[in-house]
Amino acid sequence: MRKLNLSRILIAALLISGFCFLLPETVSAAGWGSVTGRFVYDGEVPKPVVQRAKGDPTVKDPTVCAAMEHLNNDLVINSENKGIANVFMYMRRAKDVHPDLKESKEKSIVFDQKGCTFEPHALVVRTDQKVIVKSGDPVAHNTHTFPLKNQAVNFILAPNDREGKEVENVIPEILPMQVKCDIHPWMTAYWFVVDHPYAVVSDKDGKFTIENLPAGKNDFRIWQERAGYLDRKFTVNIKPGETVDMGEVKFKPSQFETK
CATH class of the missing domain: 2.60.40.420 (Cupredoxins -  blue copper proteins)
Known part of the structure; x- marks a missing residue:
């Protein structure tokens, strides 16, 4: 009877230790990957609007605030490559976060x-x-x-x-x-x-990159101050160990028209 009990205990211990050994591999099997791309204005780039002219005496504190010309910054488009700056791309909620990114x-x-x-x-x-x-x-x-x-x-x-x-x-x-x-x-x-950690702002060329995302389908929202939501469900299929390049993500001029 004692031998039988010892055998059962030994088998149970091996199963538990085996499960604990396999668990980290099961978690890491999901993997992590990244996404990159560029937000692009799909049309003729509008002429920049002057917000404050250089030396304008009607501007408050003109020696500082009008020391140089300033353009409107509610829609910043690179005239050379049509990249849209200051576009927010973000995951609404994140269920899985890479261990290295849990804290800033x-x-x-x-x-x-x-x-x-x-x-x-x-x-x-x-x-x-x-x-x-x-x-x-x-x-x-x-x-x-x-x-x-x-x-x-x-x-x-x-x-x-x-x-x-x-x-x-x-x-x-x-x-x-x-x-x-x-x-x-x-x-x-x-x-x-x-x-x-899964939120980013596009740079002066409209480029964005989000790293160490959980593998699988991830949904993002894309928002810009003049347009509001440009896309409420921008889906990216992340592959383990890879960077998915979305290329040019284009938005039409009509999406930026003020209502």
């Missing part, structure tokens, strides 16, 4: 103000990151956020404040939120707060 490596992001313009204009920030709002201008600004879920902030930033003030957003947002300077009303930017 950079715990703070700088949001600056130069020439009465916010830099960067479009920003992805995770809930475990702080935004350090600074100013390189010799005039006062204020930073006013308009979140849907987080606590709004509205504070004055002294001239040439390079130490800055910290802003936390601990709840993921549904959409990118507008950020304004009420002193200089043309100053706008957009922050998108997420609780995962």
Whole structure:
């Protein structure tokens, strides 16, 4: 009887240890991959609109804010390759996150103000990151956020404040939120707060890359400040160990027409 019990215990132990040994392989079998591509304006590039002319005396704080010509930045298109900048591409929710990306490596992001313009204009920030709002201008600004879920902030930033003030957003947002300077009303930017790493903003050439995505079908949303949603379900089939190149993802001019 004792021998029989010992045999059963030994078999059970081997099964359990075997299961534990196989489990990591089962998890990693899903694999991880990346996606890249470029957002492109599918039409004739519109002529840029001047927001502030150089030396315009009607602009508030003209020696700083009109020291050079500034163009509208609600739709930035590269005239050489038709790439659309400042387009948000993001996963609405992330069930699986790569182990290396569960926490942000950079715990703070700088949001600056130069020439009465916010830099960067479009920003992805995770809930475990702080935004350090600074100013390189010799005039006062204020930073006013308009979140849907987080606590709004509205504070004055002294001239040439390079130490800055910290802003936390601990709840993921549904959409990118507008950020304004009420002193200089043309100053706008957009922050998108997420609780995962799978969100990106296209660069000056319209290029985007999201790395270490779970293998399989992943759905993304594509949003731009003038157009709103450009695509509510942009599906990418990620292959383990590979980078899927979506090529040129084109959007028609009509999608950017203001209603």
